[in-house]
Amino acid sequence: MTPTTSTDLSGPVAPSGEIRPDNSALVEYVLSLADDSLVAAQRMGEWIAASPQLEEDVALGNIALDLLGQARSLLTYAGSLQDPVRTEDDLAYLRDEREFRSVHLVERENGDFAVTMARLLVLSTYQHAQYTRLQNSTDATLAAVAAKAVKEVDYHRDHATMWVLRLGDGTEESHQRMQVALEAEWPYVEELFGNAHLDAALLEAGVAVDPAGLRDVWQRYVDEVVGRATLTLPDVPPAVTGGRKGVHCERMGYLLAEMQHLARSHPGAQW
Amino acid sequence: MVPTGSTTGRGDWPLWEVFVRAKRGLNHVHVGSLHAPDAEMALRNARDLYTRRQEGVSLWVVPASQITASSPDEKDAFFDPAGDKIYRHPTFYDVPEGVKHL
Numbered sequence: 001m002t003p004t005t006s007t008d009l010s011g012p013v014a015p016s017g018e019i020r021p022d023n024s025a026l027v028e029y030v031l032s033l034a035d036d037s038l039v040a041a042q043r044m045g046e047w048i049a050a051s052p053q054l055e056e057d058v059a060l061g062n063i064a065l066d067l068l069g070q071a072r073s074l075l076t077y078a079g080s081l082q083d084p085v086r087t088e089d090d091l092a093y094l095r096d097e098r099e100f101r102s103v104h105l106v107e108r109e110n111g112d113f114a115v116t117m118a119r120l121l122v123l124s125t126y127q128h129a130q131y132t133r134l135q136n137s138t139d140a141t142l143a144a145v146a147a148k149a150v151k152e153v154d155y156h157r158d159h160a161t162m163w164v165l166r167l168g169d170g171t172e173e174s175h176q177r178m179q180v181a182l183e184a185e186w187p188y189v190e191e192l193f194g195n196a197h198l199d200a201a202l203l204e205a206g207v208a209v210d211p212a213g214l215r216d217v218w219q220r221y222v223d224e225v226v227g228r229a230t231l232t233l234p235d236v237p238p239a240v241t242g243g244r245k246g247v248h249c250e251r252m253g254y255l256l257a258e259m260q261h262l263a264r265s266h267p268g269a270q271w
Numbered sequence: 272m273v274p275t276g277s278t279t280g281r282g283d284w285p286l287w288e289v290f291v292r293a294k295r296g297l298n299h300v301h302v303g304s305l306h307a308p309d310a311e312m313a314l315r316n317a318r319d320l321y322t323r324r325q326e327g328v329s330l331w332v333v334p335a336s337q338i339t340a341s342s343p344d345e346k347d348a349f350f351d352p353a354g355d356k357i358y359r360h361p362t363f364y365d366v367p368e369g370v371k372h373l
Contacts, residue, residue: 053284055305055316062319162312 023081025199028101029208030081030142031091032197032244033130034074035102038092039252040123041067042259043110052113059159063120066152073145093263097256098246101197104239105188107252114174114181117163122185124156125221126192129214138206161225168229175230182226183234190238193218197244286335287313289320291327299331307332 044064051057072088079086105123110116131153134146167178195212202208226233241247263269284306290299302321307313313332322330341349353359 053306055307055320059316059319062323159315162315166308166312 025202026139026207027078027081028197029199029202030074030078032101033142034071034078034091035100036106036123036127037067037074038071039100039102039255040106041065041071042255043106043108044116044120046110047116056113060116063156063159066149066156070145070149070152073148077141077145089263093260097248097252100246100248100252100256101244102248103188103191103243104241104249105185105192107243107248107255108188109251111181111184112177113163114167114177115184117160117167118178118181118185120156121160121164121222121225122189122192124153124160125218126214127153128157129217130209130211133209133214136206137209142207157221164225164231165229168226168231178229179231182231183236186234186236187239188241191241191243194244284308287317287332288335288338289313289317290331290333291317291321292329293327295328299329302326304335310334 041064044060044067047060048057048064051060071092075088075091079088079091105119128150131146131150135143135150137143137146164178167174169175170178193211193215195210198208198210203210223233285308286304287307287310288304289302291302292299305313305316305320307316310332314330317330317332321327
């Protein structure tokens, strides 16, 4: 799952070492990118064999695997920046809840299919804006991961858009459930654009993308989809969150238990 | 665009036939079928089901209900008369060397 470039993700020192102000700040940033994708992939995977249609099983499975692929590249990179070096598996399976940097949006329970599509619309539109800009990162590894990921999340966004349009502008019931789904996800939108976890030096060096700067392009796209789907933009206050600081909601513990228990019960197991 | 048939509930999405072009210059080839609520979604489902391993550069989806097929009962009348007309095959020409696709 390494990106299709010559960038070597396995080395202990990244090629762009000198422009980096400080490893720990960069690790924090890379983990925030990686964990959004990793946790979203784990949740999305719960739909496999439970989707409305066989075709949708495959589509959601593909999307989850794309997200997992992004997470793997990013975790490998984050691990390579640490001393001693940690592998992607170390970071995915052996970190505790408070060490995860993902937003609350992706860790909550799935709900119905409309909720999953609302969440995917929110997430993929955000990730699309993020990876589009991250392609120009001065960090060669992040730029390479972003260049590969942007095409993947473009498709995720398209898939979510198709369904939000069809459910929103569908039957009375589908419209109503799609609207309820938007209301459920919207309190968790704000957290995506928070940048308190981000070291200003990373922004100055052109390594990181400021999430706050993605708000406008995100809003434009989502507004248009919601409008065309004959839905109403929810007007709800933001939820209390703290994912970027490692403060997660109750459901995160269950998600991690399922994701990590095998690797922790059988350390070093191979299959 | 919308094929005939009910699309009201789970499980009764219409059937679509999928054609994939493996690379530029080749024909679209029938690869299978799938269910989807409409043409746009059929195209996307086809992408997920039939081009996961880079099998294609172009996709067609056609409502299965729009395909008129020959019937097995008519097989003899349709195909047998061509059986003994070898002059219809271009086998009497010398093929120049280096021609790959004939």
